[in-house]
Amino acid sequence: xxxxxxxxxxxxxxxxxxxxxxxxxxxxxxxxxxxxxxxxxxxxxxxxxxxxxxxxxxxxxxxxxxxxxxxxxxxxxxxxxxxxxxxxxxxxxxxxxxxxxxxxxxxxxxxxxxxxxxxxxxxxxxxxxxxxxxxxxxxxxxxxxxxxxxxxxxxxxxxxxxxxxxxxxxxxxxxxxxxxxxxxxxxxxxxxxxxxxxxxxxxxxxxxxxxxxxxxxxxxxxxxxxxxxxxxxxxxxxxxxxxxxxxxxxxxxxxxxxxxxxxxxxxxxxxxxxxxxxxxxxxxxxxxxxxxxxxxxxxxxxxxxxxxxxxxxxxxxxxxxxxxxxxxxxxxxxxxxxxxxxxxxxxxxxxxxxxxxxxxxxxxxxxxxxxxxxxxxxxxxxxxxxxxxxxxxxxxxxxxxxxxxxxxxxxxxxxxxxxxxxxxxxxxxxxxxxxxxxxxxxxxxxxxxxxxxxxxxxxxxxxxxxxxxxxxxxxxxxxxxxxxxxxxxxxxxxxxxxxxxxxxxxxxxxxxxxxxxxxxxxxxxxxxxxxxxxxxxxxxxxxxxxxxxxxxxxxxxxxxxxxxxxxxxxxxxxxxxxxxxxxxxxxxxxxxxxxxxxxxxxxxxxxxxxxxxxxxxxxxxxxxxxxxxxxxxxxxxxxxxxxxxxxxxxxxxxxxxxxxxxxxxxxxxxxxxxxxxxxxxxxxxxxxxxxxxxxxxxxxxxxxxxxxxxxxxxxxxxxxxxxxxxxxxxxxxxxxxxxxxxxxxxxxxxxxxxxx
Numbered sequence: 001x002x003x004x005x006x007x008x009x010x011x012x013x014x015x016x017x018x019x020x021x022x023x024x025x026x027x028x029x030x031x032x033x034x035x036x037x038x039x040x041x042x043x044x045x046x047x048x049x050x051x052x053x054x055x056x057x058x059x060x061x062x063x064x065x066x067x068x069x070x071x072x073x074x075x076x077x078x079x080x081x082x083x084x085x086x087x088x089x090x091x092x093x094x095x096x097x098x099x100x101x102x103x104x105x106x107x108x109x110x111x112x113x114x115x116x117x118x119x120x121x122x123x124x125x126x127x128x129x130x131x132x133x134x135x136x137x138x139x140x141x142x143x144x145x146x147x148x149x150x151x152x153x154x155x156x157x158x159x160x161x162x163x164x165x166x167x168x169x170x171x172x173x174x175x176x177x178x179x180x181x182x183x184x185x186x187x188x189x190x191x192x193x194x195x196x197x198x199x200x201x202x203x204x205x206x207x208x209x210x211x212x213x214x215x216x217x218x219x220x221x222x223x224x225x226x227x228x229x230x231x232x233x234x235x236x237x238x239x240x241x242x243x244x245x246x247x248x249x250x251x252x253x254x255x256x257x258x259x260x261x262x263x264x265x266x267x268x269x270x271x272x273x274x275x276x277x278x279x280x281x282x283x284x285x286x287x288x289x290x291x292x293x294x295x296x297x298x299x300x301x302x303x304x305x306x307x308x309x310x311x312x313x314x315x316x317x318x319x320x321x322x323x324x325x326x327x328x329x330x331x332x333x334x335x336x337x338x339x340x341x342x343x344x345x346x347x348x349x350x351x352x353x354x355x356x357x358x359x360x361x362x363x364x365x366x367x368x369x370x371x372x373x374x375x376x377x378x379x380x381x382x383x384x385x386x387x388x389x390x391x392x393x394x395x396x397x398x399x400x401x402x403x404x405x406x407x408x409x410x411x412x413x414x415x416x417x418x419x420x421x422x423x424x425x426x427x428x429x430x431x432x433x434x435x436x437x438x439x440x441x442x443x444x445x446x447x448x449x450x451x452x453x454x455x456x457x458x459x460x461x462x463x464x465x466x467x468x469x470x471x472x473x474x475x476x477x478x479x480x481x482x483x484x485x486x487x488x489x490x491x492x493x494x495x496x497x498x499x500x501x502x503x504x505x506x507x508x509x510x511x512x513x514x515x516x517x518x519x520x521x522x523x524x525x526x527x528x529x530x531x532x533x534x535x536x537x538x539x540x541x542x543x544x545x546x547x548x549x550x551x552x553x554x555x556x557x558x559x560x561x562x563x564x565x566x567x568x569x570x571x572x573x574x575x576x577x578x579x580x581x582x583x584x585x586x587x588x589x590x591x592x593x594x595x596x597x598x599x600x601x602x603x604x605x606x607x608x609x610x611x612x613x614x615x616x617x618x619x620x621x622x623x624x625x626x627x628x629x630x631x632x633x634x635x636x637x638x639x640x641x642x643x644x645x646x647x648x649x650x651x652x653x654x655x656x657x658x659x660x661x662x663x664x665x666x667x668x669x670x671x672x673x674x675x676x677x678x679x680x681x682x683x684x685x686x687x688x689x690x691x692x693x694x695x696x697x698x699x700x701x702x703x704x705x706x707x708x709x710x711x712x713x714x715x716x717x718x719x720x721x722x723x724x725x726x727x728x729x730x731x732x733x734x735x736x737x738x739x740x741x742x743x744x745x746x747x748x749x750x751x752x753x754x755x756x
Contacts, residue, residue, distance in 0.1 A: 027295055031288050050264055051247065058249040058262040061213060061221075066255045068116040069161060069201070073182060076121065076199055079111060080186055086123070090186050090194045095128060101137040108134040117205035119179065122169075123186075124149045124196045133169050144168035145198075152183035153196045161256045163225030164203050178203040178231070207232045226257040362388050366444050370399065370452065372500025381496070391440055396459040398466065399452065399490040399502040401510060402430065402473060405518035407449035408617055410483055426451060426477060426485070433472045437465045454499060462492065470521045484519035486510065491524050514574035514621050515567075536743060538567060538580045546587035547702065549632055550693035551656075552639040560632065564625045577621060581628060585612050588635070591693040651677065652691040655684075656699075663704050666729045670696050700727075705741055708734070712750040719746045 080086060085107055089100065096104075108121045112134060122133035122145075129140040131149065140146055145167055166176035179200040185193035206223070210232050214221040222233040247264030313336070365384065368374050376384060378393075385391065404410055414422065423445060430453060434441035443453035457465050470487040478484045490506030493499045505524035512522055541563045548556040567577055611631045618624050655673060662668060673696075674681040688696050708726040711717055717725075723734035738746050 024292070024295065027291060028288070031284075031291065035284050047247075051249070054247060054262060054264050055249045058251045058260055061210075061262065062251045062253050062260045065206070065209075065260075066253050069182075070255060072115050072117075072119075072199060072201065073184075075114060076111070076184060076197060077188060080184065080188055080197060083107065086186075089123065089132075090125060093127070096125075096130060096132070096137065101132055104132050105134060105136070108132070115201065117201045117209075119199065119201040119205070121197065121199050124153065124198065126153055126195060135169060138169070142171065144171045144173065148181065149183075149196055149198060152198065153185070153193065160226070161258075163227045163229060164231035167200055180206070180231075203231050220261075220263040222261045224259040224261070358388065362390075363444055366442065366452075366454070367446070369454065369496060369499045370446065370503040372497065374496045374500075390442060391456045394456045395494070396462045397454055397456045397493045397499060397502070398462075399454055399493075399499060399506045400466070400470060401488040401490075401506045402426065402451040402453070402485050403488065403510060403513075404449040405484045405486055406619065410449075422481065423451070425481075426473075429476055430469070430473050433469050433476070437469055439465050439469065452503070467521075474519060474521055478519055486513050486518055487521045489521065489523045511573040511575075512571055514577060514619060515571050517620055517622065535576055535579065538563065538572065538576075539583045540742065541566065542580050542584040543587050544702065544706075546584055546591060547692075547694055547699075549588060549636055550591040550639070551691070551699075552636050553656075556632065556636055557629070560625070560629060564621060568621060574619070577624065578616060581615060581624065582612060649691065651679070652688055655688065656692070659700060660703060663700060663707065664725055664727045666727050668700065668727060701737055701741070704728070705738055708738065708746065709742075709749065712746055713753045722746070
């Protein structure tokens, strides 16, 4: 026991430290990352504020300079407009008197004392080539600044201050003064100048002002003239070898055109980091320490459940080792992993069994609904539907069947795996289309080739939604797959019992695929069976056709086409069409029994059962007609070939031709033909029956009544007239023979067929 307690405490400390150290580095890293991000953001904002302040300061310095130079210019302009001494000097012709020159010199000295910067002013009078400065009066050729003043008068230097230039009054002075100048033509208001007034400001005074500004408020400052040459440039003391765009502000004067560049002092840039450390580092460290303490406390508190689990795992492992008498490896993760794997596996097995049971139950109730044997009460179904995720109640529902066309070819073309894949695709597509129309759908593959769906739709939108779904499914399959489908839509159901009726209606609608073909949508409400359909008439037509085939008459193909056309017009269902064809084969079997065993026609007749079996695998009437035509054509050709071998074949052909041309003769009889063709009645009857498969009397009645039926439908002649045309002298005999063969009187036959 002591061993267990000691080992448990050791495991407790071990796993606690593991858990704590798992989060601690992440916490410290995240905090440091946040501090760095905060510092970066804070420093960027601080630098932006310093940059903005420096921009404002540079603009202020440039404004001060512009204001000073503008003041000088305005003051000089004012004096030129108001000072009588200067005005008289320019307006007077001739040489200037010494006293007047002295007065002007004194006036110019007074003017320059009022300048904000050190400088001077001189006047140039071109008419007498004379220059008066604040010191003396010069002839132009003796004045050191002659080139500038001449250029100012001739070319017009404009109203801009010049860049830095050399200036001397006396020729031969050793050190010229660096000045910036402004030349104003006189008079100012006249288009024709009389002279020039030149204002010179010493660059040194401007540099002194900028030097004082740089010493107190900037790291570096430079002033660049309009010619791009710098006449004041004081580089950074702290970082003279490097350049940085941050902290530098440039302003171009709109007045002088000069460019001023000012850079933030070094202590401003260094103070960004210093102020951050002073303002935020200690609080950040304090918060980090509090976070570490809180993390330790919460880890210790939340570790309790883990500690209990680890102790139990350790005890279980130790007890197991003691029970088997062998020390086993102690691996908590392996134990937990095994336990979780077993738990997940059991959960998956349970979920799988539950889903399988759910799928079986869902399919069972689906079949019960379709078969009309739904036995649950509303409350029981409500509970079942909740588990199956189906509508508990519905206002409108119907059954839709999607049947794969020509399923036999589908099976022969694709493997079983591909067939299942295609069925899965159709299932998914139909479900997706229904969901797109917001229609709840419940669908299952009820037969190998039939996907049956129950659709629950809003009664107001049911018709449009159902039609869209049916057409969309049919179109999608035909466009994207290598086969087609036909869709049968049942009638609307309002309760669970009606769903079975809707399913039966959908199946009945599908029976008309035999007539109308593949890749169509059949609605039960639209394809109702014809009220005038009578299978007996079609069976009689099949018997009559069998006689024509037995006689190998060329008209058999026309009779076959007419029989199928009649079945199509009455929309005869597939099983009834097969009944008619079975009747045809039965009649042929009976008629061909009289043919010798070794005849080709007899051998083909034996294949009628196999041909009938092949026909039952076909879905469409057109396919049945094509297959039956090929089969019967071979039979007729064989019978015709057999007839050619008979001794009396040509004679019987003449008799048949005579009968078809003279069946209206009421005296036509076997004796009549015996006399005409010089053959005994007994022999004629026997060879006629052997050749055509019919007795002479039956053959004559058939062709007479076939003509009578044609006249009844195509003309409006009276029954008596038609009887006479068909070879009956007594109308009563005609009616009796007609009703015996057609089960209808001539009048009833006319009404029925003309109405159709």
